[in-house]
Amino acid sequence: MNSTLIAPPADPADRRPIHPLWMRITHWLNALAVVILVMSGWRIYDASPFFPFSIPAGITLGGWLGGALQWHFAAMWLLVFNGLLYLTLNIASGRLARKFFPLTPQGVLHDLRAALQGKLAHSDPRRYNHVQKLAYLFVMLDLIVLVLSGLVLWKSVQFPLLRELLGGYEFARRIHFCAMAAIVAFLVVHLVMVALVPRTLLTMIHGRAPKA
Numbered sequence: 002m003n004s005t006l007i008a009p010p011a012d013p014a015d016r017r018p019i020h021p022l023w024m025r026i027t028h029w030l031n032a033l034a035v036v037i038l039v040m041s042g043w044r045i046y047d048a049s050p051f052f053p054f055s056i057p058a059g060i061t062l063g064g065w066l067g068g069a070l071q072w073h074f075a076a077m078w079l080l081v082f083n084g085l086l087y088l089t090l091n092i093a094s095g096r097l098a099r100k101f102f103p104l105t106p107q108g109v110l111h112d113l114r115a116a117l118q119g120k121l122a123h124s125d126p127r128r129y130n131h132v133q134k135l136a137y138l139f140v141m142l143d144l145i146v147l148v149l150s151g152l153v154l155w156k157s158v159q160f161p162l163l164r165e166l167l168g169g170y171e172f173a174r175r176i177h178f179c180a181m182a183a184i185v186a187f188l189v190v191h192l193v194m195v196a197l198v199p200r201t202l203l204t205m206i207h208g209r210a211p212k213a
Contacts (some may be wrong), residue, residue, distance in 0.1 A: 024087075027086055034077075034080035037075070038077065039181055039197075041063050041070075044061035044063045071132070080148070081148060101134045136187060149167070150176045
């Protein structure tokens with residue numbers, strides 16, 4: 002086994018915040034924005050579905066198309082500005098490079114096998130395993146795709162080049178829906194992992210690992 006893929010155990014004497022305050026605030030605001038966008042987006046989709054199914058009205062937001070659009074636009078601005086702040090602070094503080102890199106295919110395969118076998122350790126909450134790194138980086142990229150495709154749907158005439166790069170308005174709708182579906186899939190897996198390792202939720206609330 003490649004020992005470089007095994008993270009060292011956490012230092013119990015290290016009481017520095019695992020997640021800084023700015024990261025926790027922007028994380029929860031991003032989560033709020035995404036939930037509103039998904040639920041209102043489902044209602045917007047139901048107004049003109051392009052797949053042979055509709056989303057149950059009980060899990061949508063807005064009540065009708067106009068109301069859903071208002072919720073969607075409000076959450077869109079929250080996601081854009083808060084997301085930009087989150088990304089800027091991650092890059093400027095060095096957290097992005099420190100937390101998410103290096104990332105190697107070998108590391109992902111190793112940690113994925115360990116996770117499927119129930120042997121993936123969580124001894125050091127300060128370190129992300131390779132599967133977590135890949136998942137979080139994917140979400141960042143997926144949110145960028147959501148925003149760009151959303152711009153085409155919102156202001157198609159004002160962004161003709163972007164519209165053409167995304168295959169036209171109708172194809173951009175499908176890209177937007179699939180990117181949203183990927184976010185929902187991530188949220189489901191993320192919530193399952195939080196349920197399995199509850200202390201990750203506590204560290205995201207108050208920034209420190211619970212005492213053993």
